[in-house]
Amino acid sequence: MRFATLDDGSLDGRPVLVDRHHGRCVDIRPRADHLLQVLQRWDSLYGELQALQRQLDAGQAAQAFDFDPRLARAPLPRAPQWLDASAFLNHGRLMEQAFGTEPIPLFDTVPVMYQGASDDFLGPCQDVQLPDLAHGIDFEGEFGVITGEVPMGTPPEVALDHVRLLVQINDWSLRALGPHEMATGFGFLQAKPSTAFAPLALTPDELGDHWQDGRVHLNLAVQWNGERFGEPHGREMHFDFGRLIAHAARTRRLSAGSVVGSGTVSNVARSAGSACIAERRVIEKIDGGAIRTGFMRDGDRVRMEARAEGDGGRGPFGVIEQRVRVG
Amino acid sequence: MRFATLDDGSLDGRPVLVDRHHGRCVDIRPRADHLLQVLQRWDSLYGELQALQRQLDAGQAAQAFDFDPRLARAPLPRAPQWLDASAFLNHGRLMEQAFGTEPIPLFDTVPVMYQGASDDFLGPCQDVQLPDLAHGIDFEGEFGVITGEVPMGTPPEVALDHVRLLVQINDWSLRALGPHEMATGFGFLQAKPSTAFAPLALTPDELGDHWQDGRVHLNLAVQWNGERFGEPHGREMHFDFGRLIAHAARTRRLSAGSVVGSGTVSNVARSAGSACIAERRVIEKIDGGAIRTGFMRDGDRVRMEARAEGDGGRGPFGVIEQRVRVG
Numbered sequence: 001m002r003f004a005t006l007d008d009g010s011l012d013g014r015p016v017l018v019d020r021h022h023g024r025c026v027d028i029r030p031r032a033d034h035l036l037q038v039l040q041r042w043d044s045l046y047g048e049l050q051a052l053q054r055q056l057d058a059g060q061a062a063q064a065f066d067f068d069p070r071l072a073r074a075p076l077p078r079a080p081q082w083l084d085a086s087a088f089l090n091h092g093r094l095m096e097q098a099f100g101t102e103p104i105p106l107f108d109t110v111p112v113m114y115q116g117a118s119d120d121f122l123g124p125c126q127d128v129q130l131p132d133l134a135h136g137i138d139f140e141g142e143f144g145v146i147t148g149e150v151p152m153g154t155p156p157e158v159a160l161d162h163v164r165l166l167v168q169i170n171d172w173s174l175r176a177l178g179p180h181e182m183a184t185g186f187g188f189l190q191a192k193p194s195t196a197f198a199p200l201a202l203t204p205d206e207l208g209d210h211w212q213d214g215r216v217h218l219n220l221a222v223q224w225n226g227e228r229f230g231e232p233h234g235r236e237m238h239f240d241f242g243r244l245i246a247h248a249a250r251t252r253r254l255s256a257g258s259v260v261g262s263g264t265v266s267n268v269a270r271s272a273g274s275a276c277i278a279e280r281r282v283i284e285k286i287d288g289g290a291i292r293t294g295f296m297r298d299g300d301r302v303r304m305e306a307r308a309e310g311d312g313g314r315g316p317f318g319v320i321e322q323r324v325r326v327g
Numbered sequence: 328m329r330f331a332t333l334d335d336g337s338l339d340g341r342p343v344l345v346d347r348h349h350g351r352c353v354d355i356r357p358r359a360d361h362l363l364q365v366l367q368r369w370d371s372l373y374g375e376l377q378a379l380q381r382q383l384d385a386g387q388a389a390q391a392f393d394f395d396p397r398l399a400r401a402p403l404p405r406a407p408q409w410l411d412a413s414a415f416l417n418h419g420r421l422m423e424q425a426f427g428t429e430p431i432p433l434f435d436t437v438p439v440m441y442q443g444a445s446d447d448f449l450g451p452c453q454d455v456q457l458p459d460l461a462h463g464i465d466f467e468g469e470f471g472v473i474t475g476e477v478p479m480g481t482p483p484e485v486a487l488d489h490v491r492l493l494v495q496i497n498d499w500s501l502r503a504l505g506p507h508e509m510a511t512g513f514g515f516l517q518a519k520p521s522t523a524f525a526p527l528a529l530t531p532d533e534l535g536d537h538w539q540d541g542r543v544h545l546n547l548a549v550q551w552n553g554e555r556f557g558e559p560h561g562r563e564m565h566f567d568f569g570r571l572i573a574h575a576a577r578t579r580r581l582s583a584g585s586v587v588g589s590g591t592v593s594n595v596a597r598s599a600g601s602a603c604i605a606e607r608r609v610i611e612k613i614d615g616g617a618i619r620t621g622f623m624r625d626g627d628r629v630r631m632e633a634r635a636e637g638d639g640g641r642g643p644f645g646v647i648e649q650r651v652r653v654g
Binding site: 011040078080081083086101104105106107110112113114115116117118119120129130131135152153174177180181182183184185186187188189190191193194247248250251252253254255258 | 338367405407408410413428431432433437439440441442443444445446447456457458462479480501504507508509510511512513514515516517518519520521574575577578579580581582585
């Protein structure tokens, strides 16, 4: 199933299923009021919604209408929790060099994860309003999962069973504010403004072989102001999403609809490019001795689309395409 | 006004107003479905709810019924954000010694704050289920505010205008997990399981002179297994709640219903005692050379009640009284 949420002025938005061409959609009301409710009532709604998806894909859903991704909000405009890891170790190690911080202890055996704000997620085409260019405005391309209810203490071996939906994320970051917040030990807060999502949230079966071992096996194609910035692949994720969910749920339960993120997608091969500016900057410094790239400016655009290698078609999550507005 | 939320099996609970003796209450439905909705529609509901509060206090609310705090959930069982500071610097400085961590940079000029889980707040009399005694189970007595909508970039001078309700908090902490999470720079996650709240959320006028300069001027009386543990006063809070709200909203907006916490209430005078075990332990070590007090055990009870000095009456927020269950 391919879920999206359209803007209808309400807090949680209008929930729809989208067809395989991303051209048509159908309202899932009155089966559920919004996507969060679908996640809360997953087992009882699953069969009925799957049947509606099949009708839509066959062109037989009576109330279907055109799907306009510019009207899409985040699939969950608000979620119970947003827990973002740093599971691509190549990215984390480069960021240590970028920030000049101490190596993170146990980085390759225990996931690191911060809790972000989950009350104000942005849609795929929403402008990003930020207060100050001097904060070092950066995008971060990620993959994520939306969970069902996860009991406290769920072990990694079964945690993947709680994955309900897969998502594609742009985790906006303010790089000038990060190092101080890390040094306090209290973690990221001001450095992490509202996070944005691609329009579609997919059941894992929608990705076929591209969902493997609890990882999204797709390239994340990132463009900055229309130019290729990077296309790293999801397979180099060190901890799989099962391990990340178990980490998050070690001393708490996760409510249905919690979002767990991979951290910035990153590959060891330099040819892959990067999914955030901070990483490119530190690579420039390491490989060439000097940083050449600045952070984002007012009016800058970023585009992100996950794609199978060699596939010229539409990315399964749709496209994130956002513009920065400062001041 | 004195708001509480009763358990009726629903996600957000049944919202009530409580009389000045905490003996009777009245449902605020159908004016609002739950307390979060009251905060979302504050200006339009304020007058009507205030009139209902007056009726109740005069014994003239037709549908009033007995208020049983044992049936109370957290005033907001789920909230858009939970942002907890460490604004009692005495506590923070003692904790640096307890954890053996580096001094927090700019600690007395820039607030520190972590984002906690806000999807699963506990009621005042709910058992606390935790997985492992070895995690160092500790309570933390705090004060907090619930905000209205706070625009991004709200300055400290006007941030206090966004305070809607005051609350009393028990911020459960797992002390053995904190130092590693601080060392990663990503901040507290596993070290902070679900947070608990006293039954009543109060409009600031309910505290009279005890709400001053953006601080709660009350003692927080803490008992552990029936014995006095501490009674620190709220006046030594270094950053007021206006400053904390502004810090939280510097690069994001806060949705109506966001909760901002003071961090553990703590006084310089040793006679005040402590509002958490970790602080007592480090004081024992500093003053006597050895830690004598262990963390909580299965079945242990903690009781917290904010009171005016010399006032033998009921605390305005009611009482937190919780039992720990391990395994």
